[in-house]
Amino acid sequence: MGAPLLELDRVSKRFGSVVVAESLSLTVRTGDALGIVGPNGAGKSSLFSVISGDLAPNSGEVRFDGRPVNALGAAARCRLGIGRTYQVPRSFEHMTVFENVLVAAGRGGGLAGRPAAELAAAVLEQTGLRVEANRPAARLGLLQRKRLELARAIATRPRLLMLDEVAAGLTDPEVRQLIEVVNGVRREGVAVIWVEHVVRALVGVVDRLICLAGGRFIGDGSPAEVLASPEVKEVFLGTGYGVGDTPGGGAGR
Amino acid sequence: MSEPTPRPIRVTRSRRPATASAVLSAIAVVALLSLPYVVYANVTSLLVNLFILLVLATMWNLLAGYAGLVSVGQQAYIGLGAYIVLVLAQNGVSPFLGIPLAAAGCAIAALPLSLLVFRLRNEYFAIGTWVVAEAVQLIAVRFPSLGGGTGASLPGLGGWDPALRLALTYWAALAVVVLALAGAYLLLRSRLGLDLTAIRDDEVGARSVGVGVSRAKRIVYVVAAGGAGAAGSLLIISQLNVQAGSVFSVQWSAYMIFVAVIGGLGTIEGPILGTVIFFALQQTLAERGAWYLVVVGGLAVLIAMYAPQGLWGLVSERFDLRLFPVGYWLHGDDAHTEGFFGRLRRLVGRD
Numbered sequence: 001m002g003a004p005l006l007e008l009d010r011v012s013k014r015f016g017s018v019v020v021a022e023s024l025s026l027t028v029r030t031g032d033a034l035g036i037v038g039p040n041g042a043g044k045s046s047l048f049s050v051i052s053g054d055l056a057p058n059s060g061e062v063r064f065d066g067r068p069v070n071a072l073g074a075a076a077r078c079r080l081g082i083g084r085t086y087q088v089p090r091s092f093e094h095m096t097v098f099e100n101v102l103v104a105a106g107r108g109g110g111l112a113g114r115p116a117a118e119l120a121a122a123v124l125e126q127t128g129l130r131v132e133a134n135r136p137a138a139r140l141g142l143l144q145r146k147r148l149e150l151a152r153a154i155a156t157r158p159r160l161l162m163l164d165e166v167a168a169g170l171t172d173p174e175v176r177q178l179i180e181v182v183n184g185v186r187r188e189g190v191a192v193i194w195v196e197h198v199v200r201a202l203v204g205v206v207d208r209l210i211c212l213a214g215g216r217f218i219g220d221g222s223p224a225e226v227l228a229s230p231e232v233k234e235v236f237l238g239t240g241y242g243v244g245d246t247p248g249g250g251a252g253r
Numbered sequence: 254m255s256e257p258t259p260r261p262i263r264v265t266r267s268r269r270p271a272t273a274s275a276v277l278s279a280i281a282v283v284a285l286l287s288l289p290y291v292v293y294a295n296v297t298s299l300l301v302n303l304f305i306l307l308v309l310a311t312m313w314n315l316l317a318g319y320a321g322l323v324s325v326g327q328q329a330y331i332g333l334g335a336y337i338v339l340v341l342a343q344n345g346v347s348p349f350l351g352i353p354l355a356a357a358g359c360a361i362a363a364l365p366l367s368l369l370v371f372r373l374r375n376e377y378f379a380i381g382t383w384v385v386a387e388a389v390q391l392i393a394v395r396f397p398s399l400g401g402g403t404g405a406s407l408p409g410l411g412g413w414d415p416a417l418r419l420a421l422t423y424w425a426a427l428a429v430v431v432l433a434l435a436g437a438y439l440l441l442r443s444r445l446g447l448d449l450t451a452i453r454d455d456e457v458g459a460r461s462v463g464v465g466v467s468r469a470k471r472i473v474y475v476v477a478a479g480g481a482g483a484a485g486s487l488l489i490i491s492q493l494n495v496q497a498g499s500v501f502s503v504q505w506s507a508y509m510i511f512v513a514v515i516g517g518l519g520t521i522e523g524p525i526l527g528t529v530i531f532f533a534l535q536q537t538l539a540e541r542g543a544w545y546l547v548v549v550g551g552l553a554v555l556i557a558m559y560a561p562q563g564l565w566g567l568v569s570e571r572f573d574l575r576l577f578p579v580g581y582w583l584h585g586d587d588a589h590t591e592g593f594f595g596r597l598r599r600l601v602g603r604d
Contacts, residue, residue: 108463
C-alpha cells in the first residue's frame with residue numbers, strides 16, 4: 001500500500017435538485033488502479049470534474065498528496081499531477097496531433113524545448129498515434145480522438161490518471177492494446193481511476209472497483225466481489241445483463 | 254512511457270522551411286520603406302490609415318481569435334494613446350517619441366483594468382469593455398487643457414516641412430505595423446503562443462493539460478492595449494488633432510471586427526488580407542458615401558456564416574499556404590523535406 005495520493009472527504013455536488021455526489025469519501029493510494037462503474041447520470045464524470053477542478057464541490061474537501069486543492073484551478077491541479085481525459089474529447093481541433101500532445105508535455109508535464117518534444121513523440125508512439133502526428137486533430141475520427149485524449153493526459157506526466165470512458169466503441173484487439181498502454185503507465189507508478197462501461201477493459205487493469213449510483217458509492221472491493229453484489233447488479237446490470245438471479249432487476253431503470 | 258525507445262526526432266516550425274515568406278516579407282518592407290520617395294503624400298497618408306487599421310485588427314485578432322476575449326472596447330486604448338501623445342507634446346516631448354510612450358502607458362493602464370473586465374465573461378465582457386471605453390472618454394473630456402469635448406490640436410509638429418512630416422508619419426506608422434506583426438508572430442511562435450492556440454480551440458481542454466489560461470489572456474490583453482495605444486498615437490499624429498468623440502468611438506471596434514472576421518480569425522495572415530480588402534472596398538465605393546460599410550458588413554456576415562475561417566482560411570487550406578509558420582512539424586525518420594530554394598534548385602535541374 002502506497003501513501004494516500006487522492007483523498008475525497010465528504011464531497012457533495014448538486015445541480016439544483018439533482019445530486020451527483022452525496023458526501024463521498026474516497027482514498028486512492030500511489031500505485032492503485034480503481035475502476036468506477038455505474039449507470040448513466042450516476043455522477044461519474046461530475047466526480048472526475050470535481051477532482052480535476054473543472055467543477056467546484058458544494059461541500060467537502062479534495063486533497064492531493066496530503067494538500068487541500070479545493071482552491072486550485074484545473075490547470076494548477078494538472079501541474080500537481082492530476083491528469084484526465086474527457087468522455088467527449090476536447091481536442092485542439094486546428095492544431096496537429098503532435099501539437100496537441102506538445103502543449104500537454106510543456107505545461108502539465110513541465111518540460112520545455114527538446115525534452116518536451118521528445119516526450120510528446122514518445123507518447124504518440126506509445127498510444128499508436130505516431131503516424132497521425134502532423135494531421136490536424138479535426139481530421140481524426142472519434143476513436144482516434146479518444147486516443148489523443150489519452151495521449152494528452154499521459155503527456156502531462158500525471159501521478160494520478162483519470163480515464164473517462166476511453167474504451168467505448170473499441171474492438172477486442174483495440175481494447176487489449178488500450179489495456180497494455182494503461183498498464184504501461186501503471187508500471188511507472190501512476191495511480192489510475194478509470195470510469196468505464198466496458199467492464200472487460202476495466203478488469204484487465206483495475207484491482208479495485210466502485211459502483212456509483214445516484215451520487216453514492218454502493219459497492220467497493222475487488223472487481224469480482226463488486227460485480228457479484230446484488231445491490232450493484234440491481235442498479236448497474238439490472239436490465240438483464242445475462243444475470244438471472246437479480247432480485248427486482250430493472251426496477252431502477 | 255514504458256521505457257520509450259529513444260528515437261532521434263526532428264521538429265521544425267513548418268513542414269517546409271519558411272525562407273520564401275521571409276524573403277517576401279523583407280522585400281515588401283523595403284518597398285514600403287522607399288514609398289515616400291516614389292509616390293505623392295496622398296498615397297502614403299492613405300497607407301497610414303491602412304497601417305493603423307492593420308495594427309488594430311492584428312491586436313483584436315490576438316484578443317478574440319486566440320484568447321477568446323471579444324472586446325468591443327479597444328477604443329479605450331486608442332483614445333488613451335492619442336491623449337498621452339497630446340499631453341506629452343504639450344509638455345515639449347516630440348510626438349514621435351510619444352508613440353512608444355503611449356503604447357507603454359496603455360499597456361500599463363490595461364493591467365489594473367484587466368482586473369475589472371476579467372471578472373466578466375463572454376457577452377458581459379464585451380459590454381464591460383465598452384463601458385470602460387466610455388468611462389475613459391468621460392474622464393478625458395473633463396480636462397479643459399485637453400480640449401474637453403471639442404478637441405485639441407497637437408502642438409510640436411507645426412514648424413515642420415509638410416513633406417518631411419508626412420514622410421516621417423508614414424515611416425512611424427510602418428515601423429509600428431512591422432513591430433505589431435513581428436510581435437504577434439514571435440508571441441505566437443513562443444510557448445505562450447502554443448498555449449494561446451490551444452485556448453483558441455478549447456479553453457477547458459487547455460486548462461486540463463495545465464495551460465495557465467488566465468495568465469495567457471491577461472498578457473494578450475495588455476499587449477493588445479499597447480498596440481491600440483500605438484495606433485491611437487499614430488492617429489493623432491496623422492490628423493494633427495484629437496477629438497474625444499472620434500478617437501473613443503465604438504466604430505473602431507466595428508472596423509477591427511469586420512477586418513478580422515473577413516480576413517480570418519486565429520491566423521496572423523487573416524487580418525492583413527482583411528485590411529487590404531476593407532481598404533479596396535472603401536476606395537472603390539468612396540463616392541457612394543457610407544455604402545462601403547454596408548458592403549463590408551454584408552461581406553462579414555456572409556463570411557461568418559459560410560466561411561468561419563475567413564478568406565485567408567479558404568486560401569491557406571486550398572493551397573496549403575502559411576506565410577507565418579507558428580506550428581510544430583514532427584518529421585518522420587525517413588521524411589525528406591526541402592525548402593523553397595531546394596525545390597527551385599530541383600526545378601532548374603541543379604540538384
